[in-house]
């Protein structure tokens with residue numbers, strides 16, 4: 269033992285050694301995470317007991333499942349015959365019988381291929397947005413996809429989506445004309461004016477002039493099932509993010525008027541329940557429309573859901589913006605980037621990255637909230653369950669139907685959650 | 701606020717005065733400029749003319765308005781009275797003028813302000829591509845040129861968070877240079893750095909000075925001031941208190957405030 273007070277100089281450096289055995293391997297992990305103390309051990313045992321309790325009920329119920337039957341009564345009969353009179357079991361025959369309805373609602377059977385194709389193409393369109401390693405050229409398809417999906421789902425003339433897309437081109441033109449102006453708000457304002465003028469005054473006469481070439485039209489009231497949830501959910505998600513970004517920017521704007529509008533909008537929407545907005549969409553909106561206009565119910569619902577989520581999204585993104593140090597704005601300004609360039613290239617990528625958990629939270633909330641449309645009579649999966657349960661054959665069923673819908677939604681929401689975790693890991697640029 | 705690190709002039713490469721030519725063209729002219737933060741009169745009657753190729757060091761106690769002054773030059777802060785003319789263009793609220801001046805004036809900050817979500821190379825090419833509309837390939841070549849100049853070309857594809865403070869500050873200098881600025885502003889570029897990294901940044905700045913860059917530099921590095929500055933400006937309470945060429949400034953300070961400041965900072 270060297271004397272503490274003695275001058276000391278190391279003659280050779282210590283080599284690194286592996287950690288002691290108790291800290292590694294399965295045993296090490298178990299000890300560290302499950303049995304590190306008496307309290308921890310008790311909790312572990314209680315949790316295991318709870319898991320066993322749940323599984324011991326659910327597992328036989330699933331194992332006794334009946335897939336082939338014409339009614340709930342027949343299901344119960346089969347289960348009683350096979351597993352004894354007291355045995356419980358899932359009557360999954362209802363899922364089997366109503367599977368197509370759960371997926372497509374009352375969409376014409378001969379046109380099932382259209383939503384199916386749209387669903388598959390949706391993943392092609394999402395892929396380059398979700399995974400930056402894919403070729404950037406694929407983004408062109410992502411841009412076309414909304415119009416294509418609209419046309420596949422609702423049918424009608426191919427020129428309807430094309431003319432609507434031309435409105436974005438008009439907006440783009442307006443933005444570029446406005447970008448020459450010295451005030452930053454002129455560009456988006458002019459873009460909005462150009463696009464709105466096109467859509468409201470030019471689009472519909474133009475469509476009437478063009479020939480009616482396309483697919484068989486399908487009415488919105490024929491839409492239903494999971495397809496309806498995905499249509500509303502995905503569209504709402506796609507539009508609520510950009511709208512939320514604009515609202516968040518507007519709320520931080522120096523322009524008093526813009527700021528007042530954004531604050532007013534956000535606070536109003538956040539103060540009103542979504543169900544109230546949906547009821548407005550369903551009953552009241554047509555009163556304010558010029559007589560004769562047929563404003564599609566699904567479109568109205570999508571608008572309401574989008575506005576609702578956009579308000580929450582704006583607050584989430586505002587949190588991300590507030591978290592950025594002022595130096596980032598100054599760095600961008602000092603390089604001569606203008607407001608929109610700085611926002612798009614420097615500020616937003618970072619603010620959005622910080623906000624990912626909140627954004628995905630809002631997405632998941634929006635997707636689950638699509639089930640509220642059942643209340644205004646749309647036949648989403650929950651609406652369908654009500655009508656299935658009203659059928660004499662399946663009267664009284666609860667677990668199988670709601671459980672099935674729960675699993676469907678869980679898969680989607682869990683997928684979003686997993687993706688967001690992947691994205692957060694990927695976007696970490698420090699200490700890699 | 702970190703401690704100032706006085707550096708002996710002999711630590712730095714001596715610069716021959718003849719290599720530092722000053723033209724008689726005016727780069728920056730500040731006339732009777734005043735600025736307030738609310739009720740607080742932060743800059744008072746500032747008059748300053750900077751010629752092309754001149755290197756000016758601004759010193760002064762913390763809170764004296766040094767940062768505010770140079771931030772007014774590229775309009776990160778707005779002045780309320782008087783005139784600032786940069787490169788012949790007067791700074792007004794016209795956004796076009798402001799963006800033009802900002803693209804001609806490079807700025808290096810105490811805390812680097814690199815963009816953490818972009819690689820070093822992308823940090824350097826962002827503004828040339830979007831502001832100057834330079835093709836990407838050309839912008840990358842320019843960026844690599846300046847990264848070689850600040851001696852970190854091998855870090856081009858890393859992210860700022862993976863670099864040391866001194867390396868980040870050199871990247872920040874290279875990023876500004878990629879815009880081919882005619883004037884460079886430095887706001888305490890070495891005060892956030894560990895002592896062993898200060899020299900690498902100062903060396904880069906000296907090299908810039910030798911190439912004739914017009915520089916306005918807030919710093920406590922008196923060694924740097926003695927090595928390259930044509931003029932040292934001392935500020936206190938929002939005013940220019942003393943202004944002289946470096947030798948006189950350090951050897952014969954006239955104002956009492958300057959004397960006090962120098963005795964504190966140089967530990968005499």
Ligand SMILES: Nc1ncnc2c1ncn2[C@@H]1O[C@H](COP(=O)(O)OP(=O)(O)O)[C@@H](O)[C@H]1O
Pocket residue numbers: 737740742760761762763764765766767768769
């Ligand atoms: N944004 C601001 N709002 C109000 N006061 C400020 C602001 N920025 C700086 N100040 C004040 O102005 C004075 C000068 O600040 P600054 O120019 O940063 O000084 P220096 O760079 O010389 O340390 C200080 O008293 C500071 O508190």
Ligand SMILES: [Mg+2]
Pocket residue numbers: 766767768888
């Ligand atoms: Mg300062």
